[in-house]
Amino acid sequence: MKNILITGSGGFIGSHLTEECVKRGFKVRAFLHYNSSSSRGWLEDSVYKNDIEFISGDVRDYDAVSSAIKGCDGVFHLAALVGIPYSYVSPLAYIRTNVEGTYNVLQSSREYNVKNCLVTSTSETYGTAQHVPIDEKHPRNAQSPYAASKVAADQLALSYYRSFDLPVKIVRPFNTFGPRQSARAIIPTAICQMLKGQMELKFGNLSPTRDFTFVKDTVAGMIAIAQCEKLNGEEVNIGMNQEISIGDLIQKIAKLINTSSKIKQDQSRVRPEASEVQRLLCDNTKIFKETNWKPQYTLEKGLTETIDSIAKSLHLYKPELYNV
Template structure:
C-alpha cells in the first residue's frame, strides 16, 4: 500500500512513540490526522514541541479513545489507522486495573468496530512484548504463548485478541505490531532508561532502581517508527502479528552500567521497594526474534546489537541532558 495518497489517523499521537511516528509521517509528505487526548489545557502532548512546519501540517482531533462516538468521528475520511492510544504504565496497572480494561480493551474495540463500519483499508494495532511474559524459549517468536503477568499485559492480550477477532470474524484488515522495549527521547521517566539518565543528569550518584537481573530487548524509537510504517505499507501484514525488536538481549544491570559509562558517571545502586514488581509479576527475560519482520516487511533494526544500542543511548542521553528537556522530568520522584 502506498501511503502518500492516503489519509492516516494516528491514535495516541500525543505520546512518546506516537509523536515520533506522527512527525515522521508528516516529514514523508503523508496526510495525517493526530488523535490526541482531550484536556482543558488544549495540550497536544509531545506534539506541542514539534517543529512549526510539522504542527502546521497536522489535522488534530482531540478526544478520548474510550468514547465510541468520538472515535468513529475521528476515523471518518481516514484510509489507515495506526492505533497507539493506550495506558502503558505497568505499576499503575496494579493500582487501577479497571482503567486499563476501559482504555486498552474497549478502546481497541471502538477502533475495530468503527473500522468495520466505515470500511477502513487498514488498522495497525499496537501490542507489546509484555504479552509474552517471561520467555519460555528464546528468541521469542510470534508463536510464543501469551501470559498476563500484570493487569497491563492482560489488558493488552485482551486488546490484541479483540483486534484479531475482527479480522477472523469480519475480514477487517487488521495487522498487529508487537514492539519490544522501545526507548528514546520523550519517554516517560517510569521506564528504566529515562529513570537512570534523569537521575544521573540531575546530579544523583546513588540511583534508586528496581530489579537489575531481568533482561530486555531494547528497541530505539526510530526503529520502532520504521516498523510501524513498514507494517502500514505491507499487504502481507494483514491478519499477522509481527515482532519489532532488535534481537539483542541485555540485563537491566548491564544497561545501567552502559548508561553511566556513556554519561561519564560513577554510580551506586540502591534498591527501592516501590520500584519492584510483585515477584510472580516480574517479566524475567525478553529477547525478540525478528525474522518475520524481515521476511514480510523487509524491516531490520538500524540500531541493532551492542553497537546500535550504544548509539541509541548516546542520542537519548543527548536529548535528556538538554536543560530544556530535563526540566520537564521529576528525577527525585518515583513515577507510577
C-alpha cells in the same frame, strides 16, 4: 493508504510516528487525549505541526473515535495506558482504555471501511520467555493487568479480522526507548537520575533482561508492517534480537554519562515476584522476511541520542515520582 489517523499521537512513540508519517507524505490526523488546556503533548512544538490535523478526544468514547476515523483509509492505534505499576492500582482503567478503546477503533474502522488498521501490542503479552528468542507463536502469559489488557485487545482485533474481514495487523514492539519517553521507563529514569547528579541511584529489580529498540527504528518497523501487502490478521514482533540485563544497561548508561554514582536496588520499586517478566528476547525473523525494515541504531547510538535529548530538557523529568 494516504489519509491516516494516529491515536496516542501526543505520546512518546506516537509523536515520533506522527512526524515520520508527515515526512513520508501521509496526510495525518493526530488523535490527542482531550484536555482543557488544548495541549498537544510532544507535538506541541513540532516543526511539522502546521502539516498535522489535530483532533482531541478520548479513545473510551465511541463517538469521538468514530468521527475521527471518518475519511481515513489507515489507522495506527497507539493510545493506551502503558505503565505497569499503575495497572496494579487501577486495573479497570486499563480495561476501559486499552480494551474498550481498541474496540472503538476496530468497530469504527469497520463502520468506515478502513483499509489498513494497525493495532499496537507489546512484548509484555508474552510474559517471561518460555523459549528464546520469542517468536510470534510463543504462548501469551499476562503477568500484569497491563499485559492482560493488551492480550485482550489483540485477541479482539484478531477476531475482527476473522469475523468481519477487517484488515487488521498487530505490531508487537519489544521495549522501545528514545527522546520523549517518560521517566516511568528504565532508560529515562536512569539517565535523569545520573544527570541530576544523584550519588545513589535507585532502581527496582536489576536482573531481568530486555531487548531494546530505538524509537525511530520502532516507528520505521510500524510503517513497514502497515505498508506490507500481506500480514492482515497477523502479529509481527519488532525488536533487535539482543538482550541486556537492567543492571548491565544501567552500567552502560553510567559509562556514557561518566558518572561514579552508586547503583542501589530499592525494595519499594521491586515488582511482585510472579508479576516480574524475567526475560524478553525478540525473534525478529518475521519482520525481516516480510518487510524491508533495517534498524539504523545500535543500543549505544540510541542511548547517546537519548542522553543528549534529556540533558536539554532535564527540568521536565521527575524520576522521584516513578517506581521503576
